[in-house]
Amino acid sequence: MNNKRWSFIAIILIALGIAGMAYQQFDFSNNEELPYHQQKWSFDSLTSLNVNSDYNVDVKFINSSDNSNYVEVSGNMKQETIDQLKNTVAAGDSFTLNLTEKQSWSFFSFNFHSTKQQITVALSKPEQLDQLKFKLTSNDGSFTDLVGKTIEVSTSSGNIVVENAKTNQLTLNATSGNITAKKIAGDTEINLTSGNTKVDELTGALIVESTSGEISIDHVNGPVKTSITSGNTKINNLTGPGEFKSTSGNITLSDQRSDSLDISNQSGNVKLSIDDSFKGIYDLKSTSGNIKAPDSPMKNSDLIKIRVTSGNISIE
Known part of the structure; x- marks a missing residue:
């Protein structure tokens, strides 16, 4: 009898969920376009860069044309992420960039929308960067022209693509997803559970x-x-x-x-x-x-x- 009752409750909950999605016309994206934000941080020198992201990222390293060093991010993101970035200050030669957001759930709201953030790193002397680390939650990441003595990229669930990297040690980690590495100069370690x-x-x-x-x-x-x-x-x-x-x-x-x-x-x-x-x-x-x-x-x-x-x- 108890099993029948729990089965009935489960059916009711599933029906309510479907009804909620139907009410929203099965729209799994954000109801409104996320606001666009662009911000740059400049440094005299940069030896360590850490990036934590709840968004998909597209990262490119470029040679500085005016001997400056900077990190720039741009893209559509939640306001709470924008506020967090505005409060981020560059100090010293080590920098941490947090593109994170609070997770929220609504019974009748399902949000599978994920935007991509563009990250550009310009260095006057590429050899100055000792440590480069990217930590993605459940997101994809593409990385081009990376340089650094040690480079680490990890994601819980998502795809990683690294193309044209120069390093002493490259480490790529993923629990679930695909990992692609092309044109790599340096020792490389890849750890992947499923993919x-x-x-x-x-x-x-x-x-x-x-x-x-x-x-x-x-x-x-x-x-x-x-x-x-x-x-x-x-x-x-x-x-x-x-x-x-x-x-x-x-x-x-x-x-x-x-x-x-x-x-x-x-x-x-x-x-x-x-x-x-x-x-x-x-x-x-x-x-x-x-x-x-x-x-x-x-x-x-x-x-x-x-x-x-x-x-x-x-x-x-």
């Missing part, structure tokens, strides 16, 4: 850890290490050593130039293209599956090691 990872044109060491999704890597010059629980791993044009682990999914390497590979896969196939310049040893084992590979040249101690529990191994 696809794509890396294209990277010089430096690369580490990718993912729980569920697909890993796609192209044109990397440096050591690469990947680990994934469920999903395929595709590597193209690798120059440097590699370590690849998968619990479930296929691992494919094509046009690689590596003298040291360590690949392990519990369930899935492993496929490598032949590297004619490889003169070392193939150490290949599959518990349940077929192995197709050329004989080891055995002219040096270079090693390609592959272990598969259930799946095929092919080098051709």
